[in-house]
Amino acid sequence: MLLVMRRTALFLICFLFCATSATTALAQFTGLSGGTGSNLVLSPRFPEPGEAVRVSLNDYSINTNGATIQWFVDGTEVTNAANERTLTIRAKGLGNTTEIAARTTLPNGVQLHTKATIDPVRVDMLIEADTIAPSFYKGRTIPTVGSVVQVTALPFTDTAKAPTAFAYTWKVKGKVVGGGSRFGKNAISFNSGFGKNIPVAVDIYDSAGKHIASESIIVPLAEPELHFYEMNPLRGMSERVMDDTYVFIGNEVHVRAEPYFLDTSLLSSNPHVEWKLNNRSIENASSDPQEITLRKEGDRGSFNLEFHIRNLQQLLQGVEDSVTISF
């Protein structure tokens, strides 16, 4: 009796094991639209319009030795990609999707189907800094060490939506900013701190919570500059830098020292300001600490004029330079 029961139990165990295996094997061979068994991997995962996309067939969990592979783009077979495991195509314009399908035919005739959709999304990452430059300067104010940087993400999808219609998760130097995803927050500000380059990344989600795009950039940090310009009380500041070949005519010259790309907080921080003439500090009677009036003594000569400005609360924010002026 005991022997019968043991053999019955053994039979049942074997039966159940075989049935499960068959079921599992059967599931691997049916209805595999990007499901278990094989799928298509896009690189980049969120391509932009016109960007080259590498589509890879991932079917390493099953034995496809001897299988043939066919690729289809929007229903049309790509014959020159036959039996390749990757396909490279270019994403279409905004609002235009591309359907990619791959059909794997096993030696026993079983076919595996998988597909993916390329829906390009453009994400522009606009960088700017809250740094100073003279108002006639027509270039962009750029970030420097210790300055405040702003990065703005502008996503463009197939339908025209304001940037605030999406949710954003920002990372600066690999750390999430703002505690996580925030709806409508398509811009962040942060202090650049030390270093030369700052990695910034953003993940973008639509109103349904679907992850639609990712983008990452490097924010380069530049060095602040200092240039000297001649001032005219009526005509304002000259737009030409005074270089070491500058010769002034007349009895006096008004000079303005103009720093570029220091943080705007410098202007309200009571910075350290120093003028030097031939390496000696001088008193500046001008009401504007960045401007100085110099009067010549003698018929001809030259002198070295130096200027130094620094934010005492943010010592990285400072610049100094000099110019030789002849008369």
Place this chain on the structure above:
Amino acid sequence: MNRPLIITAGIVILLLVLGLWVYLMLFGTPDDSGEVFSNLGFELSTQPVTITPPDPTTPLPETTVDTQNGQLRQLTTRPVAGSTFITHASSSGIRYVERGTGHVYEIDLDTGIETPLSRTTIPQTTEATFSPNGRTIALTAHTQYTTSVFVGEIGEEVNIEGIRLQPGAKNISFATNEDVLYTVTQNGTTEGYRHNIHTLNQSKQFSFNYANVDVAWGEGLQKTYLATKPSHDLEGYIYSTANDILTPETFSAYGLSALFSNDFIVTTYTQDNQYTSTAVSAAGEYYNLPILSLKEKCIFDTFAPNYLWCTAPADTSSPTFVEDWYKGKLTAVDDLWLVDIADSSATLYADFTELSGRTVDVKRIDIDQNGSALSFINKLDHTLWLYDLTTE
């Protein structure tokens, strides 16, 4: 000999010599005999003693400018903040604003007569933008890190009357002769406004959460374009905006800036560590341009939309050329080129240095309504120049 007679003669001679000595002491040596009588008050002319001032309504010509000699001519010695071509019924001219004072003048290009139109002083005026009819002017003063803009119409009293825009107004343009367009940036957001200078009605045109933006609008453009200011270190973008929806207009690129017309967007950007220019048509076709086509140095031809008049130096190889030029660190020694966009070719039209014997670094180029002349400001001294396109 009669002694009294001799004494009398001697006294008379002595008195004459004394009188002569006194005259010479007081009046000096006369140039002619008539001067002696006039110095002594014996004038015979009938010149009236009262002086009638000229009629104040008649403009006083201050200078006569040589507008006829040479294909390339310097029109002013005054520094200029901005200018525009003007067409009257029987003459043509160029109207300009003096840099620093904000005074307005007009030069008749046929006679060379320069006439003051406004002596209202707007101190430290550094830029001036004219309305299409040239009667309304926006005068910008750059004061350290901000701008102050006065917009007014030329009055009948050799003056200009108008209003001040919001502090920090930039990107000035005119939608019509009465509607000025400008932007104001606060807390990292740039807002565009349209302001009627007569009714004082103001309406917001767009809002963009970015501060460093150049706006191209008005002046016949059908769209409003927003372009990030250029930096060779940072990627730039160009959009059009309508109903607060942004639409990308071109590719993104480092150092990107652009000049706009209704037919083309002429982009300048860095590639392989130097600046290059490409034109994009409204249909999305791309044309490589053989010379650097900066928006400050180029203008579309009046009648042929695929032709561009550009001034450019021979060497623009530095990757920081544009920003260094903006800062005033370098000078562009410009020549004049005619660029055929469709053909991607450029023809050297004029060697400015050879024609003038001087370095010309062009900023703010303009073309007249007949396509017959170019005007531009020389960045070196802000003087106004004219190039005649009709002279061979």
